[in-house]
Amino acid sequence: PHKPAPTLKAQALHARYGTFTALNGVDLDVPPGRITAIVGPNGAGKSTLFHCLAGTLHPTRGHVRLGERDITLLPPHTRTHLGIARTFQQLSVFPSLTVAENVQVGAEQGHTHDQAAVERALRLLKLNGPIRNLPAAELPTGTLRRVELARAVAGGPRVLLLDEPAAGLDSAEVTALADVLRALAADGAALLVVEHDLDLVADLADVVHVMTAGRIVASGPPGHVLDALGATEVGA
Numbered sequence: 001p002h003k004p005a006p007t008l009k010a011q012a013l014h015a016r017y018g019t020f021t022a023l024n025g026v027d028l029d030v031p032p033g034r035i036t037a038i039v040g041p042n043g044a045g046k047s048t049l050f051h052c053l054a055g056t057l058h059p060t061r062g063h064v065r066l067g068e069r070d071i072t073l074l075p076p077h078t079r080t081h082l083g084i085a086r087t088f089q090q091l092s093v094f095p096s097l098t099v100a101e102n103v104q105v106g107a108e109q110g111h112t113h114d115q116a117a118v119e120r121a122l123r124l125l126k127l128n129g130p131i132r133n134l135p136a137a138e139l140p141t142g143t144l145r146r147v148e149l150a151r152a153v154a155g156g157p158r159v160l161l162l163d164e165p166a167a168g169l170d171s172a173e174v175t176a177l178a179d180v181l182r183a184l185a186a187d188g189a190a191l192l193v194v195e196h197d198l199d200l201v202a203d204l205a206d207v208v209h210v211m212t213a214g215r216i217v218a219s220g221p222p223g224h225v226l227d228a229l230g231a232t233e234v235g236a
């Protein structure tokens with residue numbers, strides 16, 4: 001039913017903190033209808049890349065494109081309007097608002113401003129029962145993560161950026177999360193997942209990119225890439 005999402009691209013991205021080079025020439029495609037994963041050890045530059053894509057950090061060289069459009073220097077809220085949604089590891093849910101009100105805010109900040117999208121997001125994240133009228137403050141962390149994701153989904157994103165979406169979830173919650181992310185990709189969204197849970201990545205991703213020291217050092221389908229890593233610890 002939707003226009004196909006454009007591909008989000010990083011092109012020769014470099015980023016520095018002071019004199020320290022955190023990204024050293026990263027090329028990446030995040031295509032529609034696919035789940036793209038980034039793995040790599042702590043300090044590899046995964047979150048730095050994520051911030052460059054979301055607009056919370058400007059690269060020192062290189063470009064970020066959405067389709068043909070150069071968005072390298074656009075601020076985060078403009079990217080949100082263009083259909084690039086993200087979730088926050090530090091949850092950004094408003095505690096005094098109900099679940100449904102939180103998701104409504106997400107829709108207003110997003111790409112579509114569509115009430116039906118709010119109801120779709122509540123259904124997809126299994127938040128459309130009586131829970132929808134509870135204040136977020138009363139909910140456990142696992143549920144708040146679903147509210148957070150519903151907020152992003154309610155904006156009708158064409159691209160969805162997720163940094164460590166499975167952090168702090170139990171295995172049943174991880175399974176439910178994987179189902180939701182697959183459904184979003186099947187609906188045509190372009191998903192990027194930065195994740196240290198390699199079992200989840202193996203189960204979920206269409207393409208995995210391995211980052212080390214600010215570069216992508218291996219790319220391919222998870223069976224290929226994760227097997228080639230063998231016993232190498234790329235998680236953590």
Ligand code: ADP
Nearest residue numbers: 017020022040041042043044045046047048049
């Ligand atoms: P990852 O998400 O893969 O663990 P990050 O992108 O967070 O890696 O960090 C990459 C490197 O940049 C690390 O060495 C980290 O210490 C450094 N770094 C990250 N953020 C900052 C910052 N705000 N100031 C200085 N150095 C930073």
Ligand code: MG
Nearest residue numbers: 043046047048
């Ligand atoms: Mg990180």
